[in-house]
Structures are given as C-alpha cells and as structure tokens.
Amino acid sequence: MTALAALLFCEKLFLWFVFYSFCGWVYETVLISVQQRHFVNRGFLNGPYCPIYGAGAIAIYLLLWDVSNPFALFVAGGVVACILEYVTSYVLEKAFGARWWDYSQRPFNLNGRTCLGAAVVFGAFSLVFVKVVHPPVMAVTDMIPMTVLHILAIAFVVILGADTTVTIAGLVGFSERVQAAVDAVTVAVEKLKTQTSERAADATAHNAEVLRSASAIRDAVVQRLTVQQRRMLHAFPQLNLPDRSDLIPRLRELIDKRHRR
Numbered sequence: 001m002t003a004l005a006a007l008l009f010c011e012k013l014f015l016w017f018v019f020y021s022f023c024g025w026v027y028e029t030v031l032i033s034v035q036q037r038h039f040v041n042r043g044f045l046n047g048p049y050c051p052i053y054g055a056g057a058i059a060i061y062l063l064l065w066d067v068s069n070p071f072a073l074f075v076a077g078g079v080v081a082c083i084l085e086y087v088t089s090y091v092l093e094k095a096f097g098a099r100w101w102d103y104s105q106r107p108f109n110l111n112g113r114t115c116l117g118a119a120v121v122f123g124a125f126s127l128v129f130v131k132v133v134h135p136p137v138m139a140v141t142d143m144i145p146m147t148v149l150h151i152l153a154i155a156f157v158v159i160l161g162a163d164t165t166v167t168i169a170g171l172v173g174f175s176e177r178v179q180a181a182v183d184a185v186t187v188a189v190e191k192l193k194t195q196t197s198e199r200a201a202d203a204t205a206h207n208a209e210v211l212r213s214a215s216a217i218r219d220a221v222v223q224r225l226t227v228q229q230r231r232m233l234h235a236f237p238q239l240n241l242p243d244r245s246d247l248i249p250r251l252r253e254l255i256d257k258r259h260r261r
C-alpha cells in the first residue's frame with residue numbers, strides 16, 4: 001500500500017467514525033429524550049456525536065468485516081462492543097472520577113460497566129452494520145473526490161479536537177465542584193424552608209420568597225459547576241461519583257425540591 005493509499009484509507013476510516021458517532025448520538029438522544037420526556041443533548045462531547053459508537057463501528061469493520069456467519073458475527077460483535085464499553089467506562093472514571101453509566105441493577109452485568117442486554121443490542125447492531133448499513137456507506141465514500149476527502153478529514157479533526165479540549169477542560173475538578181454545589185444548594189433550601197414557614201400566612205410574601213430562593217438555588221448550581229458539568233448532569237441520568245455515591249443524587253434531590261415548590 002502506497003503512502004497516499006494509506007492516507008486515503010485512514011481518512012475514510014475517520015469519516016466513517018464521524019458518521020457513526022453522529023448516528024449513535026441520534027439514537028441515544030432520541031432514546032433518552034423519550035424516556036425523560038424532554039430534549040436531552042446526549043453524548044460526552046458537546047457536538048452531535050457519541051464517539052463510542054464511531055469507535056465501535058470502526059472496531060467491527062477492522063476486526064469482523066470478513067466474518068460471514070451471521071450468528072458468529074452477532075456474538076463477536078456483542079463481545080467487541082462490550083469490551084469497548086467496559087474500557088471506555090473505566091478510562092472515563094479514572095480520568096474524571098465519575099461513572100457515566102451504571103448497569104449494576106441489570107442482570108448479568110460486569111462491574112456495572114456493561115451487561116448481557118447491552119451485548120445483545122450491540123450484537124444486533126453489528127449484524128445490521130456489516131450486512132446492511134456499511135456497504136452503501138462505503139460506496140458513497142468511494143465517490144468523494146480525493147481533495148474533498150482531505151478537506152472533510154481536516155475539518156472534522158479540528159472540530160472534534162476543539163470539542164474534546166473544551167469538554168475536558170470543563171470537567172476538571174468535577175467531584176470537588178459537585179460537593180461545593182451540594183453545600184450551596186443545601187444552604188439555599190434550608191433558607192427557603194425557614195422563610196416560607198415564617199411567612200406562610202402571607203401568600204404574596206410566600207410566593208416572592210419561593211421565587212427568590214428558587215433563583216438562589218439555580219445560582220448556587222450555576223456558579224459552582226461549569227457549563228460542561230451541568231450538561232453532564234442533564235445528559236447522563238445515572239452519572240455518579242464512585243467515591244461519593246451520595247453527592248449527585250443529593251444534588252438532584254435538592255434541585256428537584258425547587259421545582260416541586
């Protein structure tokens with residue numbers, strides 16, 4: 001393989017990675033938005049892509065493209081995807097001190113990082129990917145002129161690189177900031193309880209205090225958590241801190257009290 005051919009192959013792999021990352025984002029966003037009954041920008045990064053899906057698609061292509069037996073492809077695809085999911089969960093936890101998803105309540109899970117149900121879904125995705133989806137995607141990619149291919153690859157490298165940098169920078173000190181937010185919100189909630197009980201007889205004053213305290217709770221969260229950290233709390237309902245598993249549930253509980261008043 002010549003240097004140019006190798007470059008073109010790598011660029012195609014990268015563009016496939018971007019495309020399937022976008023497809024994964026659409027799948028995750030629709031699924032979670034339906035479950036939560038409001039729009040959720042799902043994904044670790046800010047843009048419309050979930051890199052774990054792109055990485056999974058490329059791994060299946062490189063490792064299992066020549067597997068012709070559907071059952072073998074189903075099983076192997078599930079295993080490869082679950083290994084990727086487990087490793088990703090482990091790396092994210094070690095890097096940021098947080099666990100982004102947790103299968104501990106599902107049967108046949110492995111340390112809560114992946115489970116049999118996920119393997120079945122990923123195995124089915126692998127089968128559809130190899131037999132149905134990717135062949136036409138390859139055909140379309142082959143039609144892209146070489147110059148355009150170079151431009152697209154460079155553009156997406158810059159976009160994903162910038163997004164990754166911003167995301168990682170915004171997650172620094174995540175656990176410490178969550179603790180600070182919990183402390184601040186606790187103070188605001190206690191203040192709300194005191195003020196509303198003292199002025200319960202005066203409906204106008206009561207409502208005004210509720211609004212002011214609600215604003216104080218919102219400000220407590222906004223001031224102590226970065227945009228990235230607040231988005232993670234919103235995008236990942238099971239997000240938690242393994243070393244302090246009480247913190248994020250407590251923060252969600254305190255924030256919910258504002259909405260119930």
